[in-house]
Amino acid sequence: MDRTNTPYGNHQFGIYSAGLKGELPILPLRYEDLEARAREVLDPAAYWYVAGGAGEASMAANRHSFDRYPLFPRMLTDVSERDLSTTVLGKKHATPLMLAPLGVQEILHPDAELAVARAAADVGVPMTLSTVSSYPMEQVKSELGDTTGWYQLYWPNDDELATSLVQRAEKAGYEAIVITLDTKMLAWRERDLEGAYLPFLQGKGLANYTSDPVFCAGLDKAPDEDVVATVKHWSQVYASPERSWSDLAKLRAATNLPLILKGVLHPEDALAARRAGMDGVIVSNHGGRQVDGSIAAIDALAGVVDAVGDHMSVLFDSGIRRGADVLKAVALGADAVLVGRPFAWGLACAGEQGVAEVLRRLLADIDLTLALTGHDRIDRLTRAALASTRY
Ligand SMILES: Cc1cc2nc3c(=O)[nH]c(=O)nc-3n(C[C@H](O)[C@H](O)[C@H](O)COP(=O)(O)O)c2cc1C
Ligand SMILES: CC(C)CC(=O)C(=O)O
Helix, strand or coil: CCCCCCCCCCCCCHHHCHHHHCCCCCCCCCHHHHHHHHHHHCCHHHHHHHHCECECHHHHHHHHHHHHCCECCCCCCCCCCCECCEEECCEEECCCEEECCCCCHHHCCCCHHHHHHHHHHHHCCCEEECCCCCCCHHHHHHHHCCCCEEEEECCCCCHHHHHHHHHHHHHHCCCEEEEECCCCCCCCCHHHHHCCCCHHHHCCCCHHHHCCHHHHHCCCCCHHHCHHHHHHHHHHHCCCCCCCHHHHHHHHHHCCCCEEEEEECCHHHHHHHHHCCCCEEEECCHHHCCCCCCCCHHHHHHHHHHHHCCCCEEEEECCCCCHHHHHHHHHHCCCEEEECHHHHHHHHHHHHHHHHHHHHHHHHHHHHHHHHCCCCEHHHCCHHHECCCCC
């Protein structure tokens, strides 16, 4: 760990500052500028698929609701050494940052999840791999090496396929299954509808299916011999809108891995997750991509933490853009946060290096903000670190 002293602190991430080494940054630093750079290099439909939401009010609310929780800096505390480590599912993580599952990354870069896994391993940030990824889960895990990987399940309507995907993930070395609940059908997303764009319909993002024996058993020909039939079969099995809480028992029985529900916003749903024997929840509104007009994710966090935080891991995503956002979520009770679109833009602009760059910057900003608000251990943050009276 490089602990050279600099005006940005004596910590492992602050030294990142390329400016101090006389180098210009390889990517724009401000989120909006990074997104604009990615827009220049991407096909417009792909750009809008990532940038867009359902409507876009909740996407905006995800950002401006962070303003309701101002940090309340304290002075003259010893912050010469900082510790960003946190515990998730009983395991120590070096930092509270994780990569959110983002599907179909081949629309951003040909190396897609392989590049992201290499960057995650390089920086030491755990990765969550989407079911709708562009490379099979086994290949992605081998790029991740010993770095923690979680597998995100889009829960298909075929129990045998669900079991197969989950057991493959366990065998490949993923450490938890994230079951995404908020995407049992795609929302009304004007940007994609206007461009008549859904990458899966072109056969993209289906690698975990086309490498699965149960999925392939439902096809007459090999997946690449009849892409139209493969896509049709995928669209028939992808989701299961009829499922209810009691169905979770089947997934519980299918694997020994911890199960985490993603997309929980209401405290009653968090309590139901606990009753169903789940190990964690991710408070998320899917980055504003599903229910426009829904509660901003950060506004839902405290309620979920108060309901189940003593009994299960609570994570957060939707709107994380900078260090202060991470501190606010942790202060409200999240054990860790997942970052989404920022790393997508890094991937689009500069592949593996771009993702690593985005992660390092975010870690540097988290570390500096922790110090400058007067704290030395992120896992000791409480709501007292905030000036808000909203929780
Ligand atoms: C392009 C894109 C694809 C996504 N794909 C998935 C997915 O496959 N599975 C999933 O659970 N969530 C998916 N999400 C949601 C993210 O995991 C996460 O909840 C969201 O990006 C957080 O919002 P933010 O990007 O604004 O921070 C996707 C989000 C984006 C932007
Ligand atoms: C609905 C999925 C197939 C992908 C996804 O999660 C998304 O586009 O937000």
